[in-house]
Amino acid sequence: MLALKRRARKINRMLGELYPYAVAELDFTNAFELLVATVLSAQTTDIRVNAVTPALFARYPDAKALAEADETELQELIRPTGFFRAKAASIKALSTRLVDEYDGEVPDKLEELVTLPGVGRKTANVVLGNAFGIPGITVDTHFGRLSRRFGWTTAKDPVKVEEDVAELFEPKDWTPLSNRVVFHGRRVCHAKNPACGACAVAALCPSYGEGETDPEKAKKLLKYELAPGREELHARMMAAETRAQLRAAGYGLEA
Template identity: 65%
Template sequence: MKTTKAAKSTPVKPVAKKAAKKAAQKATAASGKATGVAKKATATIKKAAASKKAAPTKTVAKKAAPAKTAASKKVAPAKTVAKKVAPAQPAPKKAIVESHAALVRRARRINRELAEVYPYAHPELDFENPFQLVIATVLSAQTTDLRVNQTTPGLFAKYPTPEDLAAANPEEVEEILRPTGFFRAKTKSVIGLSKALAEDFGGEVPGRLEDLVKLPGVGRKTAFVVLGNAFGRPGITVDTHFGRLVRRWQWTDETDPDKVEAAVGALFPKSEWTMLSHHVIFHGRRICHARKPACGACPIAPLCPAYGEGETDPEKARKLLKYEKGGFPGQRLNPPQSYLDAGGIPAPPLGAG
């Protein structure tokens, strides 16, 4: 009986060991899983903590951004101020305040002084008769008188009368007039003008304003040049120089030639209109230039409200003077000494001091 019990009890131990091993393995696995879960939980906590700590940094960065914006806003006005200061220029000259009677006196005195400087002022176009003068004046548009004077001798030698020019071949006339510029339009004008003279006025240039302005290419300016210099009938020639100078002298602020003519004509006796035009145009071509007038060498500096717009140094100003080739009889190259003091400086300009 003992032998049988021993035989039966012997295999019980291995089973118990196996069960114990399995239990141990399960316990180990469970503990491993717990450990893993714990590690994951710990990592998650750490990440959460890290994110919580980092979050304020982002918030701070966002808060810091407005500081830059504020700084830029503070700097912006400085740039704006710089832009306002940069284009600063001298204040424009104020218009002089004078009565109409004072304006008339000043304007007439300017004309008298210019007459002393340019005693032989005249139309600078070469002509021998009214026909040549009206043709030359039409050709002078958009070119110089010198260029016209170089061109018209050949034209008049070939076509001496209105009848000759009216019957001319346009292509031949264009070749002659080419140096004056806009030669096609000018050819059309002078041929049309000549036909009108031949057909309507018996080949003669009319001596009335209302007849002259009906001719092709002839406006009031050309008509007054012809009336004043070919017929001795007073007229004001409002060309580019004349309009520019009378506005600079504040005789008028009109820009339309007809209105300029009326405004300036009211300041002078009609008998002075033609020579007034010559004086002003001569002065505009020689001293009172458009871009850089020679103020320091100007004989009417004391009467000019625009004194100082150009060069005021006498020596530098004299270098700006311009004169046509050959000048003209009696032309005076320097301003009258009555306008210069002992040091060669122009008298104080109008309104100074």
């Protein structure tokens, strides 16, 4: 267990050096916006959600406004995210609950968040960690996959993955770890054909060899700012430019 913990923490440190800019990839200015955006992100990409939320929050800036929204209008605003009828019902219902039970504010306790419509542990931990600074491990499909590849867990159940990984790290590391691992999963350690030969933590990974090991071929598999030809974007991200600044400069942030 001690060796596993040391290796896990070294991987986290190395991912921190690789992605010092790793934060939640959903745009938000407050806990309510992040909560709604995370619910909308189910079965779609953060990029697509980020394209929808500016108009959504301009029209419905808080829980009270969203609770009173016309559902047909709301559906049209979020249609590009998919499953828009169910999502509209969820975010309208959770907004109503926030107004009725929390004076329109988002609670900062996991046990309260998970009672809201459309909110599970993953969404709750995203909000707690990134909006409130309360440590939480976000087990999405990327985090679960990489945790198994790294040997941190063998579990498929997200709650068990969360429990197993929590034993390896200090609580203060849970949120940044979650963001770094998700970044790595989206950019390097893909579900199919991971770019093993271009992976910064390959020497520490017991699953090395599941994907392409030739360095040149592996580089072609990298995505987002690590993709070939996007060196300038990567440099600006390393220099701590925000997504808003990068978009304003004309950079596309898609894969």
